[in-house]
Amino acid sequence: MTAFSLPPGFDPARFFAARIGGHGSRLGIGYQAHGADWCELLLPFRDDLVGDPARGVLASGPIVTLMDMATSVGVWLKRGAFLPHATLDLRLDYLRPATAGRTVVGRGECYRVARQVAFVRGIAHDGDPDDPVAHVAGTFMLLDAAA
Amino acid sequence: MTLSPYAELLGLTFDTDDRGHPIVTMPFAGDLLGRPGFLHGGAIGGMLEMAAWAALRAALGDDHATIKPINVTIDYMRGGRERTTFAGGTVTRLGARIANVTATAWQDDRDRPIAAAHLNYLLKR
Numbered sequence: 001m002t003a004f005s006l007p008p009g010f011d012p013a014r015f016f017a018a019r020i021g022g023h024g025s026r027l028g029i030g031y032q033a034h035g036a037d038w039c040e041l042l043l044p045f046r047d048d049l050v051g052d053p054a055r056g057v058l059a060s061g062p063i064v065t066l067m068d069m070a071t072s073v074g075v076w077l078k079r080g081a082f083l084p085h086a087t088l089d090l091r092l093d094y095l096r097p098a099t100a101g102r103t104v105v106g107r108g109e110c111y112r113v114a115r116q117v118a119f120v121r122g123i124a125h126d127g128d129p130d131d132p133v134a135h136v137a138g139t140f141m142l143l144d145a146a147a
Numbered sequence: 148m149t150l151s152p153y154a155e156l157l158g159l160t161f162d163t164d165d166r167g168h169p170i171v172t173m174p175f176a177g178d179l180l181g182r183p184g185f186l187h188g189g190a191i192g193g194m195l196e197m198a199a200w201a202a203l204r205a206a207l208g209d210d211h212a213t214i215k216p217i218n219v220t221i222d223y224m225r226g227g228r229e230r231t232t233f234a235g236g237t238v239t240r241l242g243a244r245i246a247n248v249t250a251t252a253w254q255d256d257r258d259r260p261i262a263a264a265h266l267n268y269l270l271k272r
Binding site for chain 2 (some may be wrong): 021022023024025026027048049050051052053058059060061062064065066067068069077084086087088089090091092094095
């Protein structure tokens, strides 16, 4: 993920188009939209992401990955640059199971960048943003910041 | 034990440690990487959830309660490197309706965790 030369600012569409391999690709996570401090990524339903075969429901782990990535991209957008950071913590509330067969949309927003820490929040939904499947809050440690 | 498709995707195996507690093992694979050289936080999070689930299932024994996750909080302490990761869970309280569970993940040294999680589950009997 570091070897690309990116234009000034940060363009998640290019970032995801240039991506090769890794866990996000393995899960089939892709780009949908972004703004100044937020990004929407897609997690299309796949049989190999199911956690409960009896009900055909997605495991929660892929949603953790989706929201980690969407909020991470939110930090790059808010900072306007692809700078190194690491997830410090992530909390997910599982509001309801995702509907079997539906694509999950993860929207991550960075609402505050302090000197060493970025604060993020977001939701995951499967079609209706007003009826989310999960809510997320988290922080990232900024690794380029002076100690 | 039949693994879920997602557990298979992560490459997880479920065993017990020398005290008989469930241990989850995740061998390194390129499909688990996030930033170069480090495991993806989501893969570690997914693994911690499975370790917590295994600990709760073991604690429930013959009680076939349905387990529904309410929430998870994951703390990332160290980067996960390109090697095998282990995770184990502890049930801190097993109630009638709620179970509180913690899980930690480590690589070389169990006393130097790479990540830890706290989960609350709803139990339906």
